[in-house]
Amino acid sequence: MAIVAEQSRFSRIFWPTLAWITAIVVFFPIFWLVFTSFKTDADAVKPEFLFKFTPTLENYSNMVDNYDYWRFAGNSIITSVFATIFALVVGVPCAYAMAFDPTRATKDVLMWMLSTKMLPAAAVLYPMTFLTKNFLGIYDTKFLVIVVLMLVNLPIVIWMLFSYFKEIPKEIIEAGKMDGVDTWGEIKEILIPLAWGGIASTALLTFIFCWNEAYWTVRLTTTDAATLSSLIEGNRAPEGLFFGRLSAVSTAAIGPIVVLGWFCQKQLVRGLTFGAVK
Amino acid sequence: MGSIKLKNVTKSFGDTEVIPPLNLDIEEGEFVVFVGPSGCGKSTLLRLIAGLENTTSGEVIIDGEDVTEVTPSKRGLAMVFQTYALYPHMTVRKNIAFPLRMSGMDPAEIDKRVAAASTSLNLNDYLDRKPGQLSGGQRQRVAIGRAIVRDPLAFLFDEPLSNLDAALRVGMRLEISEMHKQMGTTMIYVTHDQVEAMTMADKIVVLQSGRIEQVGSPLELYNSPCNTFVAGFIGSPKMNLLSGKAAEKYNAHTIGVRPEHLSISDVKGDWEGVVGVSEHLGSDTFVHVHFDGSSEPLTVRADGDLELEYGAKVYLTPDLKKLHRFDENGRAFKL
Ligand SMILES: Nc1ncnc2c1ncn2[C@@H]1O[C@H](COP(=O)(O)OP(=O)(O)OP(=O)(O)O)[C@@H](O)[C@H]1O
Numbered sequence: 001m002a003i004v005a006e007q008s009r010f011s012r013i014f015w016p017t018l019a020w021i022t023a024i025v026v027f028f029p030i031f032w033l034v035f036t037s038f039k040t041d042a043d044a045v046k047p048e049f050l051f052k053f054t055p056t057l058e059n060y061s062n063m064v065d066n067y068d069y070w071r072f073a074g075n076s077i078i079t080s081v082f083a084t085i086f087a088l089v090v091g092v093p094c095a096y097a098m099a100f101d102p103t104r105a106t107k108d109v110l111m112w113m114l115s116t117k118m119l120p121a122a123a124v125l126y127p128m129t130f131l132t133k134n135f136l137g138i139y140d141t142k143f144l145v146i147v148v149l150m151l152v153n154l155p156i157v158i159w160m161l162f163s164y165f166k167e168i169p170k171e172i173i174e175a176g177k178m179d180g181v182d183t184w185g186e187i188k189e190i191l192i193p194l195a196w197g198g199i200a201s202t203a204l205l206t207f208i209f210c211w212n213e214a215y216w217t218v219r220l221t222t223t224d225a226a227t228l229s230s231l232i233e234g235n236r237a238p239e240g241l242f243f244g245r246l247s248a249v250s251t252a253a254i255g256p257i258v259v260l261g262w263f264c265q266k267q268l269v270r271g272l273t274f275g276a277v278k
Numbered sequence: 279m280g281s282i283k284l285k286n287v288t289k290s291f292g293d294t295e296v297i298p299p300l301n302l303d304i305e306e307g308e309f310v311v312f313v314g315p316s317g318c319g320k321s322t323l324l325r326l327i328a329g330l331e332n333t334t335s336g337e338v339i340i341d342g343e344d345v346t347e348v349t350p351s352k353r354g355l356a357m358v359f360q361t362y363a364l365y366p367h368m369t370v371r372k373n374i375a376f377p378l379r380m381s382g383m384d385p386a387e388i389d390k391r392v393a394a395a396s397t398s399l400n401l402n403d404y405l406d407r408k409p410g411q412l413s414g415g416q417r418q419r420v421a422i423g424r425a426i427v428r429d430p431l432a433f434l435f436d437e438p439l440s441n442l443d444a445a446l447r448v449g450m451r452l453e454i455s456e457m458h459k460q461m462g463t464t465m466i467y468v469t470h471d472q473v474e475a476m477t478m479a480d481k482i483v484v485l486q487s488g489r490i491e492q493v494g495s496p497l498e499l500y501n502s503p504c505n506t507f508v509a510g511f512i513g514s515p516k517m518n519l520l521s522g523k524a525a526e527k528y529n530a531h532t533i534g535v536r537p538e539h540l541s542i543s544d545v546k547g548d549w550e551g552v553v554g555v556s557e558h559l560g561s562d563t564f565v566h567v568h569f570d571g572s573s574e575p576l577t578v579r580a581d582g583d584l585e586l587e588y589g590a591k592v593y594l595t596p597d598l599k600k601l602h603r604f605d606e607n608g609r610a611f612k613l
């Protein structure tokens with residue numbers, strides 16, 4: 001008994017402390033970033049001005065007036081939304097087929113899809129740039145960004161959906177078949193309503209991944225289709241003197257996604273744990 | 279409408295053949311029960327008829343039409359699952375209405391049918407609940423309601439009562455039989471409970487390892503089982519099977535006597551034995567008697583008020599007219 005009580009007191013103190021330390025370590029750079037965005041570039045580089053400075057909105061107004069923030073933000077929203085929608089449109093039927101009508105190859109197909117994530121993106125940078133620019137002529141278009149974002153995320157989307165669909169008893173789908181529903185009806189009337197939570201989590205995570213994607217969006221766009229990632233990248237001045245400006249741009253880029261994540265915490269936790277938390 | 283025919287149907291999962299070539303005729307309006315031990319392929323056979331499982335070879339014919347390649351949704355059959363398989367996201371009303379809505383029926387007609395079904399199944403108080411808020415018995419009623427609203431060609435039941443408690447099971451059993459008498463629709467019912475099979479069926483199909491052992495009415499199977507497997511499977515308590523010396527006296531390899539065809543006496547009889555456990559049911563007493571000619575104790579169905587001392591000496595006499603004889607392959611024969 002005594003040992004149990006001892007342990008629980010230990011864990012009552014230990015785990016929250018650990019959680020706080022982790023949270024602070026993780027949060028500190030973001031805190032720093034937001035702080036810096038309200039400083040002038042001159043103040044930003046002086047560590048002694050960490051807390052002692054005159055806050056200014058100059059960086060933000062500069063960003064909106066001179067750097068066309070809204071266009072980048074618009075591109076981010078459009079490409080992320082459509083890439084997410086298309087990934088689901090492809091992923092739902094795909095995961096459905098693999099979950100409820102598996103063949104001997106299903107396991108292998110799933111592994112193969114995941115293995116595409118092991119390919120270093122840099123390895124296909126040249127063909128991707130060359131082909132889209134000189135051959136297909138879709139370089140720097142939203143269409144290209146949407147397609148690439150969708151394809152990059154599709155394996156994760158299918159894996160997540162697959163694991164959610166697996167939780168649905170097979171008999172319920174079979175009952176649907178007996179009740180005269182065709183395949184599309186099974187998806188629309190039974191699968192989607194039943195897996196709604198899982199699909200929403202998947203959509204949310206995919207949207208966040210799309211929003212944060214930087215490797216391809218930076219390299220496959222110049223102006224027309226450039227997203228917020230490109231805006232940040234573009235403000236990374238080589239001299240390294242515009243920390244205030246860079247911080248404002250970064251804060252404005254991650255802001256929407258943080259707010260979104262805040263409101264959808266529950267869905268996100270469920271999504272990230274692949275439904276392990278009930 | 280509602281005759282079903284299986285022609286040389288086989289089913290293999292990978293390399294294992296679960297159903298060897300099988301032929302079966304189910305007449306329109308019949309109540310057919312598939313019965314057999316666990317894993318003998320009852321569900322698989324039912325699912326082959328439903329179309330939820332593809333045949334490896336052979337044909338499934340419904341009303342004279344080959345439906346082997348037809349999807350389940352187009353076969354016009356309704357199924358009630360062991361796990362009920364209700365749609366958890368829909369209310370009882372929507373569950374029952376679902377097949378009608380999918381067939382594009384007029385909403386007014388749907389309401390009428392749902393009301394009729396829910397009244398006959400005593401579900402009126404639960405129509406706006408979700409399945410999660412119902413008891414097992416109520417869920418099973420909803421599953422049956424969902425099956426009956428659309429007038430299917432035939433009903434398929436896969437052990438629908440096995441998740442219910444004993445009292446409820448007897449009640450539902452009667453209700454399903456009543457339903458069959460009133461609607462006259464073909465029903466195929468899978469169970470491993472031979473009492474359910476005996477009480478409900480017009481025709482029983484006894485299966486073992488995917489093979490049909492015998493097909494017949496409950497009384498046919500009871501009175502003349504074609505082999506020792508069917509003899510031991512149909513009837514409760516089980517038929518007593520004896521081989522060796524005791525059987526040779528009756529010119530058979532194995533003989534079978536049902537508990538109700540053994541008379542018990544403490545004075546004289548053909549077989550001398552020792553009383554083991556007696557089970558008093560009130561209406562009957564099942565006496566287990568240890569007898570040298572049989573490795574297992576023999577069961578005797580005796581009078582309800584019979585009192586026998588444990589370890590007492592008794593004599594048993596089989597009713598010769600009700601004796602079953604089997605050859606060395608277990609097949610029944612008559613003298
Ligand atoms: N999808 C499957 N893959 C491989 N083998 C299967 C599959 N489904 C069933 N089997 C096998 O087929 C045989 C028959 O199974 P089935 O479910 O039809 O038995 P059952 O008579 O309904 O048994 P129970 O009374 O336990 O429900 C079993 O040996 C089972 O292991």
Ligand SMILES: [Mg+2]
Pocket residue numbers: 320321322437
């Ligand atoms: Mg079964």
